[in-house]
Amino acid sequence: MNHREVAAVLTYAGRLDPRLIRTEPGEADNQLDTWHELLDDVPMATGQGWDVREIVRKRIVSSPYPVLPADVAREWQAHRRERLARHTDPTPRADPDNPEAWRAELLAARDAVAAGQAAPSAHRGITAGRHRPGLKDQLAAVGSYIPPAVRAELAPYRPARAAREAAIAAGGPDVLGVPCDWCHAPEGEPCRRRRISLDGTARGNAPRATAHPGRIDRALAAQAQQASAA
Template structure:
């Protein structure tokens, strides 16, 4: 704030609290110089939520003590900290090899956010809202977010998943839906080859393209148990 803005702020405060009014010309000049020295680096108001008059009015409304410059400076520092705490530095638009320009743009952006002339840049959060109707209709049409052609192309590189999908498509039980009692692979993960060393500890952890027979039997038994109550 310049001296004219400080004078306007003091006049506003004087209308709300007559204790701050200085009738002597010398005292008024000293008061103006003091407030300008302490509050000259902050704006009177910003486009994004800061107003020194609001901070002064809030203090006068809640505190029985005469207002001091610190009673305006404290809310201003809190305002700055809050904005910088919510700010995530966006990637500068300058050449990253130009270190001076890169740093200058970062500093300028932070200063603009701190002084209230720009809004904090934040990462977009993941929301739990419903899907876009067009995307939902498309997923129902193709049955998966992976197109069939892409799934067929990836099948040689995802042999365990491809075998699982083929078995489910043929009406067989989902073998990976249960835990393997042989290799201890949890549900949803493919089986692994277990090679036992001389110390009776497992040495091999290579993935298998097909599940262990005991896992197939367990999946079939569980599928049968689920079907029997349904038929009853």
């Protein structure tokens, strides 16, 4: 801000808080010089949510003490940091083989965002939640990542998954959708072969192509519960 803008801010602040009014010419000049010294690099207002008058007003309302130019300067620095924290450097248009031009464009973009001359450039994020309407239909239209012919060729090498897919396709329960109480296989993992040795400890950890009967019963119960809830 220049001297005229700082004088306008002081006039506005004095109207809200008469304690800031200086009647002596020497005191008024010193006050103007002090405020200008600290607010020389602070803009009066930007199109990006910054207005010195609003900062002064909030400070006068929230604090019993007279507003100081340092208070406004600190608010401006916090505003700059907040804007830069929301900014993601876009890819410069300069030639990447020219590091000086590349860096100059990056710094110019950051300075424009910090000064309130440009809006922060954010990452492109997900605009919808998990339960987006029509998502299942879109995924079904895309189809499987594994073609059916390839899936059939892989079936001998992953028997548990093949049996699971065949059961689900036939309308049966998803046996891997529940944990196994016998071998303690977690949800999504195939059952394991467990043999009890003479000392009572479990031996063997090879995956089974089929689930344990107890797990199948639990999956059937879960399927029936889901059907009744629907």
